[in-house]
Amino acid sequence: MIRLRGQSKSDIQRRASWLIEDDQLHLWRIGLDEPADVVDGLYKLLNEEEQERVAGFLVDQQASRFTVCRATVRQILSSYLGCDPQKIEFEKGEFGKPHLRAKWRKQPLKFNITHSADLGVLAITKNCEVGVDVERIRTIRGLPRMVERCLVRTEQDDVMNSDVNHRGREFLRFWTHKEAYLKTYGVGIRQPMDKVTIDLAAPPSQRVVNHSDVFPDETKAYISEVWPGDDYVGAVSVAGTTEFAIETFSWVGGREHA
Amino acid sequence: MTDVQPSNSDSAESSSPKSAEDIQQWIVNFVSEEISVSPDSVDISAPFENFSIDSAAAIGMTGDLEQWLDKRIDPTAVYDYPTIEEFAEYLAAQK
Numbered sequence: 001m002i003r004l005r006g007q008s009k010s011d012i013q014r015r016a017s018w019l020i021e022d023d024q025l026h027l028w029r030i031g032l033d034e035p036a037d038v039v040d041g042l043y044k045l046l047n048e049e050e051q052e053r054v055a056g057f058l059v060d061q062q063a064s065r066f067t068v069c070r071a072t073v074r075q076i077l078s079s080y081l082g083c084d085p086q087k088i089e090f091e092k093g094e095f096g097k098p099h100l101r102a103k104w105r106k107q108p109l110k111f112n113i114t115h116s117a118d119l120g121v122l123a124i125t126k127n128c129e130v131g132v133d134v135e136r137i138r139t140i141r142g143l144p145r146m147v148e149r150c151l152v153r154t155e156q157d158d159v160m161n162s163d164v165n166h167r168g169r170e171f172l173r174f175w176t177h178k179e180a181y182l183k184t185y186g187v188g189i190r191q192p193m194d195k196v197t198i199d200l201a202a203p204p205s206q207r208v209v210n211h212s213d214v215f216p217d218e219t220k221a222y223i224s225e226v227w228p229g230d231d232y233v234g235a236v237s238v239a240g241t242t243e244f245a246i247e248t249f250s251w252v253g254g255r256e257h258a
Numbered sequence: 259m260t261d262v263q264p265s266n267s268d269s270a271e272s273s274s275p276k277s278a279e280d281i282q283q284w285i286v287n288f289v290s291e292e293i294s295v296s297p298d299s300v301d302i303s304a305p306f307e308n309f310s311i312d313s314a315a316a317i318g319m320t321g322d323l324e325q326w327l328d329k330r331i332d333p334t335a336v337y338d339y340p341t342i343e344e345f346a347e348y349l350a351a352q353k
Binding site for chain 2: 053056057058059062066116135140141142145146149150172175179192193
């Protein structure tokens with residue numbers, strides 16, 4: 001299990017530029033609740049479309065968390081790409097997975113973002129597609145029905161046989177593994193979750209036991225459980241079966257406030 | 259939780275067909291409770307992403323709707339009908 005560090009100082013300033021090797025996976029932990037002046041500063045890094053999205057949120061807290069998450073992703077990626085954060089251009093795959101626009105892919109950087117409550121996580125790899133998911137542990141509405149819809153029989157038994165106080169957490173462990181896996185291949189939950197079988201006790205390269213041929217070609221993934229902090233569960237998945245050296249970093253409060 | 263959801267005492271009502279307006283109101287109530295805002299502030303023509311409904315909540319909502327409407331719903335349909343208005347119309351038209 002990969003433990004993500006929470007700390008008071010940002011890692012972003014530790015190096016002028018960031019490099020990543022083929023066999024590395026970088027996981028950035030991003031605290032999304034920042035004071036208004038930090039959020040205002042970060043808002044300027046967003047492009048027009050992102051700023052429109054900020055304006056559309058019904059709840060201010062969600063708008064500021066989105067701002068922090070998206071602007072931070074720009075900041076961090078810019079230090080790998082060696083460009084200004086504002087200049088990065090994204091586009092979406094068929095099912096909405098964001099990636100760098102074609103002209104940015106000279107350096108074959110891959111990334112994936114997840115957020116839940118006040119936590120964001122950015123996963124970065126080189127060449128290999130990556131998917132990450134974290135979820136805050138919470139009471140799941142209609143848990144038995146969610147378990148039935150999203151998990152296969154063996155997984156359902158694992159969850160429902162666990163201590164009643166831990167069932168939500170156990171469900172979310174399977175959920176985050178499946179979502180990280182499906183996000184790796186860019187389909188997210190457009191594929192039914194119950195088509196993927198996960199063995200949480202297996203080594204990272206063998207955790208996907210069965211994918212019901214939802215992907216005709218490449219389907220292997222190296223999946224590690226991520227522990228982003230108390231009250232959260234998570235998983236990160238990289239296409240292929242190669243072992244990855246996982247390094248973890250923290251982003252806190254923006255460059256100017258680090 | 260909301261006044262349009264079924265309770266044990268009105269199971270007969272839960273089996274009657276629901277109009278797009280009934281379903282809209284159900285979803286508005288679900289969303290407003292999920293993000294703790296007044297139902298009046300939920301715009302039925304705004305994309306679901308404006309409400310920051312996460313994927314687990316979206317699947318949970320579909321499951322609750324299945325029970326209330328007593329029919330199977332494709333869990334990914336919410337992504338094809340990205341506003342409350344469109345999703346409710348789609349659901350009302352489903353046999």
